[in-house]
Amino acid sequence: MGDESEQARPGAHVSEQWAGWRAAIDLAEYEARFTHDTAHGEADCLASLHPRSVLDAGCGTGRVAVELHRRGIDVVGADLDDDLLQYARRKAPGVTWVHADLATMRLGRTFHVVAMPGNVMLFCRPADRPAVVASCAAHLDPDGLLVAGFSLRGVAGELTLDEYDAAATAAGLTLVQRWATWERTPFAGGDYAVSVHGAAT
Numbered sequence: 001m002g003d004e005s006e007q008a009r010p011g012a013h014v015s016e017q018w019a020g021w022r023a024a025i026d027l028a029e030y031e032a033r034f035t036h037d038t039a040h041g042e043a044d045c046l047a048s049l050h051p052r053s054v055l056d057a058g059c060g061t062g063r064v065a066v067e068l069h070r071r072g073i074d075v076v077g078a079d080l081d082d083d084l085l086q087y088a089r090r091k092a093p094g095v096t097w098v099h100a101d102l103a104t105m106r107l108g109r110t111f112h113v114v115a116m117p118g119n120v121m122l123f124c125r126p127a128d129r130p131a132v133v134a135s136c137a138a139h140l141d142p143d144g145l146l147v148a149g150f151s152l153r154g155v156a157g158e159l160t161l162d163e164y165d166a167a168a169t170a171a172g173l174t175l176v177q178r179w180a181t182w183e184r185t186p187f188a189g190g191d192y193a194v195s196v197h198g199a200a201t
């Protein structure tokens, strides 16, 4: 996928923001540090929603999806960076891992929860953000929830909550809950937010 310069710059086919992250990180070292043991905050939060199924949208190396799978939850992981997906496949061959662009994916099924932990919204192409939200919304069960956590400090391409909520509204979703952390601290402004949207009624 991509032209020669993209192949020379890992992650450039995902976004400039993601290529910057990839350039600064040794994947093997990252993987050694960020195992599913570091995913319990996100996994606890997602599990507290009692999901019938979860799409980990932008799953990376499977940090969160592997932990959800370990807890017996029906989970699928999707990501556009095959280098990271390879780690995920190795760790949990029993999980369905899909190489897909969140902005255009058509997975042929829906999920009770579509989750985007780990700043996925900041690492996708800024112009594609509304399409990513719309595509995630299209993969929700009628009573499904879209859960996204991202930094508000402007790392890797700023995204405001107003912009994110506008994309959700355009996708037919409404805000159900907003926390400051994956431990579900109430949101009262601050540097990070976990937003939960469901179908607007």
Ligand SMILES: C[S@@+](CC[C@H](N)C(=O)[O-])C[C@H]1O[C@@H](n2cnc3c(N)ncnc32)[C@H](O)[C@@H]1O
Pocket (backbone or CB within 6 Å): 014, 015, 018, 057, 058, 059, 060, 061, 062, 063, 064, 078, 079, 080, 081, 084, 100, 101, 102, 103, 116, 117, 118, 119, 120, 123, 124, 125, 128, 132
């Ligand atoms: C910081 S990583 C987070 C990975 C994982 N969610 C976690 O919390 O460990 C951001 C991920 O978003 C993925 N991503 C960004 N834009 C994407 C897109 N349009 N389609 C699929 N994956 C995308 C990147 O490839 C990367 O794996």
